[in-house]
Amino acid sequence: MIELNGISKEYGQTKALDDLNLTIKEGKVFGFLGHNGAGKSTTIKSLVSIIEPTAGEIIVDQQKLTEHRLQIKEKIGYVPDTPDLFLQLTAAEYWDLMAAAFSLEETQKETQLKKFTELFDMAEHQDETIGSFSHGMRQKTIIIGALLSDPAIWILDEPIQGLDPQAAYDLKQMMRAHADAGKTVIFSTHDLATAQQLCDELAILKKGKLIYNGTVTALLAQSPNESLESIYLEMTGKSSNTEAEGDDG
Numbered sequence: 001m002i003e004l005n006g007i008s009k010e011y012g013q014t015k016a017l018d019d020l021n022l023t024i025k026e027g028k029v030f031g032f033l034g035h036n037g038a039g040k041s042t043t044i045k046s047l048v049s050i051i052e053p054t055a056g057e058i059i060v061d062q063q064k065l066t067e068h069r070l071q072i073k074e075k076i077g078y079v080p081d082t083p084d085l086f087l088q089l090t091a092a093e094y095w096d097l098m099a100a101a102f103s104l105e106e107t108q109k110e111t112q113l114k115k116f117t118e119l120f121d122m123a124e125h126q127d128e129t130i131g132s133f134s135h136g137m138r139q140k141t142i143i144i145g146a147l148l149s150d151p152a153i154w155i156l157d158e159p160i161q162g163l164d165p166q167a168a169y170d171l172k173q174m175m176r177a178h179a180d181a182g183k184t185v186i187f188s189t190h191d192l193a194t195a196q197q198l199c200d201e202l203a204i205l206k207k208g209k210l211i212y213n214g215t216v217t218a219l220l221a222q223s224p225n226e227s228l229e230s231i232y233l234e235m236t237g238k239s240s241n242t243e244a245e246g247d248d249g
């Protein structure tokens, strides 16, 4: 279980996160939604120790993140929102690096690589440099690297973006299966259809504040005849098309 207790992050005058309180449980797919700049990546980067919140505490499996960073990092597979790391390495070199960072046995590395490179159609590209890849191929390379060690906690910042429909489908299936196996899947997305299809629980952020936390089912039940898209747009301050067209009812 992951607990965020009173997390705030300030950049000068900007409050990127404002007193965020959340509990993220195993066995669920947990999604972060919010407009550009709402604080999704700031939350995710705080969880994976890239940035340090200005205030608050993160607890992972009863351990304080500030006191157990390495043990906690070993449990996490992280996919950043920009897959532009190590562009001069080949995909195979990058995966070797990730396998070494997690002290994977050679056989475990080979088995995992065979599975993922076949699944993501990357086997024939593994000796090419990451810099020569398309956005989607870079994304696949980073996803494979993040999942090589079979981490219990997946934290994926806009992982679907840029993937072709087959890879997106396969990744969503993997996320579902990982959660169904009792593990943790956290991701951010702008794709409301994906959120509706995949998430068990949601956190919707607006300007650094949590404006909804709960199940997708409960959110949809609040307005039974509306889609997640129109509910989201209403909550985040935008009107749906019908309202924008001046239906004064």
Ligand SMILES: Nc1ncnc2c1ncn2[C@@H]1O[C@H](COP(=O)(O)OP(=O)(O)OP(=O)(O)O)[C@@H](O)[C@H]1O
Residues within 6 Å of the ligand: 011, 014, 015, 016, 034, 035, 036, 037, 038, 039, 040, 041, 042, 043, 081
């Ligand atoms: N390094 C930084 N320096 C200053 N401000 C920052 C920095 N990183 C983020 N911010 C600000 O913090 C706020 C939250 O940004 P964040 O990247 O978390 O949003 P996001 O929800 O992930 O947005 P997007 O959907 O565009 O990826 C924004 O106002 C952003 O400008």
